[in-house]
Amino acid sequence: MNDKLEQQLLESLELLDQGLTLEQVLARNPEDAAELRPFLETAAQVSRLALQPPIAAKQASRRAFLNDAAAMREAQQKPSPLGWLRRGLLPLAGLAAIVLLFAVGLVTASTTAMPGDALYQTKRAGEAVRLALVRDPERRAAFLNEQQQERLREVEALLRAGREAQVTFDGLVERDGTAEWMVSGIAVAIGPETNIEGMPHRGDLVRVDGVTRDGAVAADRISLIAAALPTPTPDVAPTLEALVPVPATTEAPASTVPPTATLRPSVTPDDTPTLAAPADPTAEPTRAVPPTVEANPVPNPTPTDDNGGQNGNDDDNQNNNNGDDNGNDQDNGDGGGQDNNSNDNSDDNSGNDNNDDSGDNNGNGGNDGENNGNDNAGEDGNNNDQNNGNDHGGDNGSDNSNNSGHGSEGGD
Amino acid sequence: MVVGGDREPQVGSAAGRVYNNERPRPAADLPATLKDHPVDDENALLRRATQLDQDALSLIHNRYYDLIYRYISYRVDDVHAVEDLTSEVFTRFLVALRARKGPQDTLRGWFYGTAANVVKEHYRDRRRSDHELLDDAAPSAGRGPDEDFDRQLANSRLRAALAELTEEQQQVLALRYGFDMPFREVAETLKKTEGSVKMLQTRAIATLTRKLRGAEAGS
Numbered sequence: 001m002n003d004k005l006e007q008q009l010l011e012s013l014e015l016l017d018q019g020l021t022l023e024q025v026l027a028r029n030p031e032d033a034a035e036l037r038p039f040l041e042t043a044a045q046v047s048r049l050a051l052q053p054p055i056a057a058k059q060a061s062r063r064a065f066l067n068d069a070a071a072m073r074e075a076q077q078k079p080s081p082l083g084w085l086r087r088g089l090l091p092l093a094g095l096a097a098i099v100l101l102f103a104v105g106l107v108t109a110s111t112t113a114m115p116g117d118a119l120y121q122t123k124r125a126g127e128a129v130r131l132a133l134v135r136d137p138e139r140r141a142a143f144l145n146e147q148q149q150e151r152l153r154e155v156e157a158l159l160r161a162g163r164e165a166q167v168t169f170d171g172l173v174e175r176d177g178t179a180e181w182m183v184s185g186i187a188v189a190i191g192p193e194t195n196i197e198g199m200p201h202r203g204d205l206v207r208v209d210g211v212t213r214d215g216a217v218a219a220d221r222i223s224l225i226a227a228a229l230p231t232p233t234p235d236v237a238p239t240l241e242a243l244v245p246v247p248a249t250t251e252a253p254a255s256t257v258p259p260t261a262t263l264r265p266s267v268t269p270d271d272t273p274t275l276a277a278p279a280d281p282t283a284e285p286t287r288a289v290p291p292t293v294e295a296n297p298v299p300n301p302t303p304t305d306d307n308g309g310q311n312g313n314d315d316d317n318q319n320n321n322n323g324d325d326n327g328n329d330q331d332n333g334d335g336g337g338q339d340n341n342s343n344d345n346s347d348d349n350s351g352n353d354n355n356d357d358s359g360d361n362n363g364n365g366g367n368d369g370e371n372n373g374n375d376n377a378g379e380d381g382n383n384n385d386q387n388n389g390n391d392h393g394g395d396n397g398s399d400n401s402n403n404s405g406h407g408s409e410g411g412d
Numbered sequence: 413m414v415v416g417g418d419r420e421p422q423v424g425s426a427a428g429r430v431y432n433n434e435r436p437r438p439a440a441d442l443p444a445t446l447k448d449h450p451v452d453d454e455n456a457l458l459r460r461a462t463q464l465d466q467d468a469l470s471l472i473h474n475r476y477y478d479l480i481y482r483y484i485s486y487r488v489d490d491v492h493a494v495e496d497l498t499s500e501v502f503t504r505f506l507v508a509l510r511a512r513k514g515p516q517d518t519l520r521g522w523f524y525g526t527a528a529n530v531v532k533e534h535y536r537d538r539r540r541s542d543h544e545l546l547d548d549a550a551p552s553a554g555r556g557p558d559e560d561f562d563r564q565l566a567n568s569r570l571r572a573a574l575a576e577l578t579e580e581q582q583q584v585l586a587l588r589y590g591f592d593m594p595f596r597e598v599a600e601t602l603k604k605t606e607g608s609v610k611m612l613q614t615r616a617i618a619t620l621t622r623k624l625r626g627a628e629a630g631s
Binding site: 013046047062 | 497503510534567
């Protein structure tokens, strides 16, 4: 296309943009009209090409979006005497959201998503919503356990596929060699940069954060969640009740128990031990659950209190929350400024929110030594987040490096 | 430009629905174009959204759903994926609000950026997972009962040609016609001058026209 014609086309497109019709534009360039016509017709065709969203899809999206927002709002409100009412509403909102998510086909499409996939966040959000619907403590424990299993399955799938992705999962230490550990059947490579916290031993429950690479998870951090006790309580069928929280009760010996005495969450889904916090009401809550869903410890077989119904969520046990909310579903408790994780006990939340949502831990607050990636308030470093549409964190050296052109460009 | 939303396309000038003489005033219920909402208005809306204000969120969904859907539909040729990816953008919006790392710049910039990322990840995931979704993919050409066969055929050829453009050219077309951004804003978003954006668009149209005519000549 010669330059002159190109320039005319450029100007013609501007005129079309301003609202002139095709015939009017061509009328301004009578000599070149014949040549220009096909180009302008293409432009018109391109302008019409966009699909109009079907009304049903738009409405379904809107309902799900607003319901999820309502659930989020519920979760963030201060506790009120009508806590029971909120607890009743939350599952309904969640139920509506799920029904609609299924209707839009989104939940089923996302259930096979793995860390790094576009729909992974949706999958985690779906898990959180489903969990929010379940009030019965035993079922919750089963759900949480299933989610823990799912995290393990995802890691295995990533390893099999040779995909590199940032992952976080919980499991029992089966072997703790110098260069490699085995955690719930997954090889975890230890390197100079790996932080090992809490002195975990074989049989303990740990949380592993790392990257899948070359058949193993290259661990950035391994932190002890709960140490194993020598004998499980006899009356409860295989559960991990024997595990006690980390900073906890002084009488818990470090475990020398072979993995079979306690219960290991093996990879086969049918062997589902329930995770339960210890019966001791004064013990600190365990964080034996995968992130995103519940920061709070897993339910007790006998749920002590739920903080008087304060925080709508949570089936929590024990303490927690000084009335603030945490844990409900997606929010993870966060310590007043400290973050969450393992040693978050005692305090816990002074109402901040650590959302950990989809595997990213974002805590806020002061120390976040542990959480990688959080991202909060622009403070730190964030994410290892696969998703993230944006990352705008003011400071965050790492990512944001690509914040180049667009409003937000996630660290990718 | 008129964003059709859920209404029937305007029958009218030969140039088609989008290019015509009408410039109707946006009604409250019609999906408005971005041009009608200055940035300050959007900032106020964003503040309310951060508080999870239901009305603000509802307004945001109304305002952006169509634009995002249309933008994605320019870049992804599978109607189910377009729907899923559009919903994904809104899910990420809530996640971002909850994590308090919501849009720091402008709302529209955030939505555009997230939509672009979601599309990029979609293609990256498809490349990685070897199974091609071709069986499930529902080509988007000519949806709707009033699309006649000729138009469907023409649209599917156009889409094929569109997929052969450079990424930059596709971005410009998707932002201009899908997201309905004026030149100035496209230029800001892509960090280019208005002149380069116009030239990109012009050359994209020229290339498409040549490809389509070449296809016709050949058939």
